[in-house]
Amino acid sequence: MATLLSRPTARKPFLISPDPSMLYMTPTLKTTLYKVDFVVENRQGLTLIMGDAGLGKSSVLRLLLSRYSAREETVVTQLIPTPAFSSDFMFLKAICAEFDIPGRRSMLAQLNEFRDYLMDLHSKGKTALLLIDEAQKLPGKQLEMIRTLLNYETSKEKLIQIVLAAQLELRDKLRDKTKKALRSRVFAPSLLASMSVGETKDMIAYRCEQVEIKNPFTDEAIELIYTKTGGVPRQVLQVCALSYDMGQRAGVEKLPMEIVEMAAQEAIYIDDLEDE
Template identity: 45%
Template sequence: MIEDPFSLSPNPATLFITPGLKSALHKIRYTIHKRQGLTCILGDVGMGKSSVVRLLYGDFLAREDYRTAFIPNPSFKSDFAFLQGLCGELDVPLRKSYFKQENELKDYLAEQYSNKVNVVIFVDEAQKLDQKMLESIRSMLNFETNTAKLIQFVLAGQLELRDRLKEERNKAIDSRVFAYSLLDPLSFSEMKRMIVHRCEQAEMPLPFPEEVMEAIYEMTKGIPREILKLCAQAYETSTNLMGEKSVTMEAFEIVREDIVRV
């Protein structure tokens, strides 16, 4: 049970799995299992990338045949700081130069591979990776045997990440992306099922009549974060401010006007 059905926190337990997201998760897991190296989760602001990457991280964290690291925000001052941050998450000893640190990581990866352990790095907000950090990832993807990558990367970022990887200067790393997964806005049917899913998890009756759901969808265009914000505000206004048991169109209009005014 969850306390707040419309929380914006990236809680994997509340993630609603659409057919499109199920397909994306399959591609990402396949890339990791088969040691293909690099996969990217792409989506506009508010599409649920953080929830998806945290779901995947939690799945692999629980497995003994995987070692994982999660970097929620790669705002490091340099590529060396990025490499050390990654190594620190894996408990790899830290060294005082980039060259020695990279070699330390390479030795660690070779040891893990010999023990049949797959090392996976999850990076959220990956559009913040600067050019040198992208080059560092490209270099680490060269750690491989004749048949498998010794390290796997899952990058989750805004569409800006795709645009940067498609630049000519990043052709070498773009060619190493095994699969891109693009998170699309929800359809109206998917939005309704997501709201029902959230309410069921909170063990509360569905407070939104059909006409309010239609109005929410028209305003949010199917973007999950915007849907949840509007649901939370309309529910609060209708139940606590107006004393209604369900969300009315009057409450929705009050919230809509406040948002439009800003």
């Protein structure tokens, strides 16, 4: 006889939105956060978080934003979620706007304004932290702007700390010989990876605990989810979300394999999907 599901919860356990409180910390993510913290706290300038789509880069940035925004006495933090600027000057002006720096008509005047802002922060014992998501979208001149900003420094430390989160296209861009100067400024980059089957199991359990529901997935179901998704967090969550919803509609607490199998077939985008 089927067992009724746990009471409905207003907070969904398997949404793919980058909610920091729902981010399960794998060893890889813990190491990534350690590296970023080292760069920021020691004022080393630039670090990277790279990986394929769906591995949690945006979630990590949102967590960093949350953590460092709570430390405003020493760090002023801003996030650019999607860089889409027509020129390096517009990119610079957008960065300045995030930090409430007045806009200026010329590149030189805007750079001087930004430099003065950073120096003022430094005199108060603070630093600026700029988080940029989808950084693989930055064209060459805008990557050079990143290098220019990193030139603002004292004899001991950088005045701005920058974290670029990007797909692996950014790594390919930085390999270009014209980007050697920027590449040499990267400190302790991180490369995210897919989860193991054990980490997949632990992430699902963590998500259920966060919203106070019973875990509806059997070990066998989790093995299937891992096989279908390769441990890519976003795809794991997509399969779990659809499985969980289907289970609620069916009125079962422990999800049978046929529901999980069906959800896996429907939830994940397939490259060779054909029109029916």
